[in-house]
Amino acid sequence: MRSITPPLTDVFNALKAFLGSSVPQPALEALCQVELGLYLQQKMMPGSPAGSAWVLFSGYGFAEAHRAPLPSDAAKTLRIARDSLWTLRRSRTWLDALDTYQRFDARVRAYDVPDADAPAARRDLSVAGDRFSVYEQLLRAAPPLAGKRLPVAGQGPHAFPVSRTMAVVDLPPxxxxxxxxxxxxxxxxGGGEPLIFTRESLEHTAAEMDAQHARSGKGRAPRWLERLRSFDLSTKRNGTFHKSRKDEDFAFTVDGIQHLLGIVGAGKSTLRDIIAVHLAKLGxxxxxxxxxxxxxxxxxxxxxxxxxxxxxxxxxxxxxxxxxxxxxxxxxxxxxxxxxxxxxxxxxxxxxxxxxxxxxxxxxxxxxxxxxxxxxxxxxxxxxALRRDPSDGRYSEWQKRVTSxxxxxxxxxxxxxxxxxxxxxxxxxxxxxxxxxxxxxxxxxxxxxxxxxxxxxxxxxxxxxxxxxxxxxxxxxxAVVLASDEDTGILDQLSRHKIRELAAGGRTQLSERDVETFAAALNTAGAATDRLYAMLVAGYELRKWVRTGYFSAWTLQLGLLDERYELPDDSGRDHPHHAPREALGKLLDAFRDNPFGDRHRRTEEDFSRLTALLNELLHTGNPENTRRRLAEVMD
Incomplete structure (x- = not known):
């Protein structure tokens, strides 16, 4: 795992001096990550919407598929950029990061991104104005690996946890x-150069292995040379395979990925072992x-x-x-x-x-x-160090810092x-x-x-x-089962783990925003799963409509559109179902991307009725009334 912190230390110090020490380090790292992504986008795809920058560091060839005019060294640059930006490789994650970035003080932001559907506008900097030279460095070479070696424990008493107690050891010099x-x-x-193996060199190694085994006097003779000579090797030449004769020297090259195929007992493992020893003898x-x-x-x-x-x-x-x-x-x-x-x-x-x-x-x-x-x-x-009153409940006899x-x-x-x-x-x-x-x-x-x-x-x-x-x-x-029995359902496992940990800690963990968000999301997922199971178990027609063993919001949406506005395969835009199907599809797309309406609205579609109905479906205590309102919306 790599860290962008060491190259950006001076930038962080300048930002902290301006913003104050109350801004946590992870927030500053997130700010610089977004700016690095926007800087990469302006180098690779100038003029493109800021919200689409994630495709460059997603790891997939979206930009090439859309025939974007990338620079000649784009492949290397993008490969290096992923070391710094891999946590932002998803569309929603990137859009959320842009929203958070835009809330920073404008005086410390290098870009202005009021609309993710428009290009980011670069700003003049008065704080950490040299940060773009560091961004350029991060696009030329990967950041250093995170972490540092532990210090070694010195002489004297040291403690370490054993179960719920602390055991003490007295270390001598x-x-x-x-x-x-x-x-x-x-x-x-070998510097990464292709490896060339010949029959002669491998037979020489096999003979040495036989001689070494004979000198050791251990067990039955493995007969490496005889086994190597006993199998047939076909190598690819000019688009076809050429089978080498027993007395014919062969040569094959490993350059990149090379496949070796053969039936059981053909000699693949023999060749593997001889090659490993052969390369070791070459250093x-x-x-x-x-x-x-x-x-x-x-x-x-x-x-x-x-x-x-x-x-x-x-x-x-x-x-x-x-x-x-x-x-x-x-x-x-x-x-x-x-x-x-x-x-x-x-x-x-x-x-x-x-x-x-x-x-x-x-x-x-x-x-x-x-x-x-x-x-x-x-x-x-x-x-x-004895700097506090031992009667203070927060006092610990041992440091939190660990040593090896x-x-x-x-x-x-x-x-x-x-x-x-x-x-x-x-x-x-x-x-x-x-x-x-x-x-x-x-x-x-x-x-x-x-x-x-x-x-x-x-x-x-x-x-x-x-x-x-x-x-x-x-x-x-x-392939994870969402909900099943207590051993295989991932949702059930997470729920048990959450309840156990919160109960053990007196729910103090909820003071952390990430823990609170995770707990709320898990509760919502559990409530939605329970509603879906109730409908599927009770309704045969619904199970028949779903048809397959798994489904997603996208597959359900396609089924709904096909049922409501069916289009023949050869239909065009003049078909009477085309316009209403397209309008409903846009509405459901907007709702699917922002079902609770708590994210930045990036569409003109008004899906507030669907959001209100969703909240009612998840938390209703009057299912009959909710079912009636659902039927009204669907009609």
Missing amino acids: VPRTPLVAHDMDLEPA KRTTIVVTDVAEVLKLVRLYDLYTDGAAAPVLGSSGRERHAQRLHRRLAGRGEHRLLAHDDPAFAYLGTSCLLNVRRQGATSTTEPLAYGEAPGSRLRPPS CPYWSVCPRHHGARTLVGALIWVATPAGLIVASPPRPQNGERIRFLELACRRSDLVIIDEADRVQMQLDQTFAP
Whole structure:
């Protein structure tokens, strides 16, 4: 995650000096974000309505589809701009941001946007007049990554939360150990150039792998060279596929996305493993993506044998205990039931112990060790300075500022995180790449391993791409049931969570505007869902009219228009139904975009009767009277 705050620090300071300290930092960031979006729009599409700027940083090619005359370097500029403007990529979000922006003091605004349907007018600036040079910089290079590394805890007592209490550890003086951290500016060793593989080079690597395995004397010979020579490889040439003979040297190039297809047992995994080891021997970095953690640990052990320990797994922390238990069960299933005899190398990456267990105050040999999730690797709080009266209810003995454990660089539970820094082969699952991040004591930057792998890797190999794609779809485009039973209905889950959290906090969270808005929106969604369910359950004809298993306001509107003013496929504008259908469509469009009428009115259509009826439908205590009024409006 990136932050526009560091480049705009001087701008924020100037704005705060003029507006006063009462204006929060997020409000100033929102102001500069809107101005950056408007500045981008005037560079790319001058003269276009201010309300349409969001299409440029939405991530979709709307501007190209409408044949807008974009500059030659537009693709790169838009890609960089999305790092700063991705939170405004939706139409409604952008329009709301424009409304909020227009309410700022005119003397600090670089633009005047009285009407979102007209171009923004640039203003002369008297406060932070150099801000446009910073905006230009943000369109040429992405802003820095957000976050910073945690400070290391010093000598003396420190506290950390355990359940609802604070546990205390007394830290001795610890010699500072050089921290092994990821280089965020590290690029692929090959500079991102295409990779060319030949039969001769891969067979040479396979032969070395066979020799290495023979020297290790471990298990059955894998016969890498024989397996490589046994499969047929067809490569694409001149628009068709050419099958290489057994004695013929082949060469294929990976430039961008390359698909490798073959039936089960054809040798795809063999080629994957040989390529990974081949690139590691050349000093190049590879990321292998597989579908489960057991396969991750198996491949790391395999690659370590042939690359002198140059492989490491990308594992999250939340499931580590479960993975360790599963590995113990697999080893016990092979006949070894003694836990102390389980010496699989994978346990080095599944450590769950904490060095601070023995440093806790009051701990004895019978004290229960810390649970895995309670370890204070990045949650140690130093003591507060005694500046307040301890009888003050707001006084806390410990600071809110957190520090990292001084033993982090040698702690066995973080062995995997340290190994990843210098590893030439990363092996990961999709979830590990998407969810996991470098630990804050190691790297303060807020970045996922997926982005880090893309930055540093010369090659990313995705095994069983169809299954990985399914996992990505479930992560980024999940099909969620709105309301069902207590386990699957997202609305029911959110409602339970809201009630539980508000009750636990005495509803003090509602003092935050965002929490209050969310709670109100959830209540409204629940009320609307209950009304819809009541109508659908009670009315067979209504269920028949809806027809499909899902619907939206747009599909219902189309069905209503087709039912009220049906148009034949070959009808023109002179058809008697065309004008009333178009008028009703505009009215429903305006109502759908602003159903409660609480947003800035951007249309001449008067849908106030529909808004009043909607509020009555949601909160009526006299459904018969409301049903009569609904029939009058529909007629």
